[in-house]
Amino acid sequence: MQAFFEGKYVDMADARVSVMTHALNYGTGVFEGIRGYWNSEEEQLLLFRVREHFERIHRSARIVRINIPYTVDELVDICANVVRSGNFREDVYVRPLAYKSALQIGLSMIVGGPDEPRLVDDDFTLFAVPFGNYLDIEKPIRCTIASWRRVNDNMIPARAKVTGVYINSSMAKTEAVEAGFDEAIMLTHDGHVSEGTGENLFVVRDNRLVTPSVSEDVLEGITRSTIIQIARDELGLETVERPMDRTELFIADELFLVGTGAQISPVSEIDGRIIGDGHIGAVTRALQDLYFDIVRGRQSAYRKWCMSV
Ligand SMILES: Cc1ncc(COP(=O)(O)O)c(C=O)c1O
Missing domain, CATH: 3.30.470.10 (Aminotransferase class 4, branched-chain amino acid transferase, N-terminal domain)
Structure with missing residues (x-):
């Protein structure tokens, strides 16, 4: 079975x-x-x-x-x-x-x-x-802003993981792949940054993390909350949850996507703009190292998150 x-x-x-x-x-x-x-x-x-x-x-x-x-x-x-x-x-x-x-x-x-x-x-x-990796985690990926807007909470509940919602993500992902990118970033109906097609998004700016707030039509990700917690408790980095403009992505020091499937995927480019120096940033790398240790049960303080079968 x-x-x-x-x-x-x-x-x-x-x-x-x-x-x-x-x-x-x-x-x-x-x-x-x-x-x-x-x-x-x-x-x-x-x-x-x-x-x-x-x-x-x-x-x-x-x-x-x-x-x-x-x-x-x-x-x-x-x-x-x-x-x-x-x-x-x-x-x-x-x-x-x-x-x-x-x-x-x-x-x-x-x-x-x-x-x-x-x-x-x-x-x-x-x-x-x-199942192996869904997005690249070893080298940074290239993203585009989708022409499709993320579903709005008053159209189809965005914070519920509903099968029918995913036609929205599939169209955006397909458009991105067809145009030669690895992933699409979706904007809300009013033009703020929402999330990737199956991932939440974080930027590093001035040594703080910023992520779109839960009222920006995002799925309330479990990896998102893991990252907020371990960034604060292990790296001393606070996360600001607020609406975010598209152009803030272009000027970020670092940018990465997170999700159960994606894990922590660094982003080096959005629509021709290089993010940071185009390589995996120091904060992203530190979070990746921590995250992969935690999920494989190698950090005793977080072992409670891992259930042995
Ligand atoms: C649209 C969307 N956003 C974000 C996420 C990340 O959520 P989680 O970290 O709970 O897997 C997913 C994956 O489930 C998703 O499908």
């Missing part, structure tokens, strides 16, 4: 949905991405901040009215069981997904008429696969 589907542990090949599934047709799902890091000295696979991911999927589900029939503790157990079943000896990625499973043509998530209204059926699935 390696998957949990319709309440059972199954082989990946048996985790299949109907083409009529509401979520497949209308994007009515909420999901997570969790990393497991292989610690070769201890021969253990460590899931990073797994509880926080399941707390967030519950929050996402509340926003879009999906019922997850498992508590956070139960989700952690399901996740550990699936990962364990894969006998992985390498880094993995876990994808939990709660979705409207009803086989239904029609958009409403309420059925049954005015006398007996009820929400359409939901289900929860989770699978795990081996």
Whole structure:
């Protein structure tokens, strides 16, 4: 196996949905991405901040009215069981997904008429696969500002990790790759910096970190909060959370993207402007060193964030 589907542990090949599934047709799902890091000295696979991911999927589900029939503790157990079943000896990625499973043509998530209204059926699935780097972390990447604006919270909730939202990110990412860049940075509807297509963004300016505030249509990233905490506690660097203009990116001393998938990815260029000296900056490097030690369980003070399976 390696998957949990319709309440059972199954082989990946048996985790299949109907083409009529509401979520497949209308994007009515909420999901997570969790990393497991292989610690070769201890021969253990460590899931990073797994509880926080399941707390967030519950929050996402509340926003879009999906019922997850498992508590956070139960989700952690399901996740550990699936990962364990894969006998992985390498880094993995876990994808939990709660979705409207009803086989239904029609958009409403309420059925049954005015006398007996009820929400359409939901289900929860989770699978795990081996996974390496998503963006380059060894050498800096080149970014462009997307022509597509980031979804606004009053269009589709940006702080919920909703499957349907990701057409917005996919269009921006595809546009960037087609134009020869590695990643796109998205602006909010009113033109402030929001985030990457699957990452939060930080700049270093005058020895402080700056990141767009949570009201700038960002996903409230778990890596984002990890970076804010370790920058303050380990490097003595405060983070300012505020609206940020596009041109502040061009004059940053350093710029990097963070996320479970991206980890910490340094950025050397945006639309032809070189950031800093074009190499990985000292703060970015220090944060990378700390982060990779922490996620592989090599920093005892942060071992509480790592769950052995
Ligand atoms: C749009 C978006 N922003 C930011 C992030 C980073 O969030 P996290 O650090 O919780 O993985 C992700 C990844 O989940 C994302 O998809």
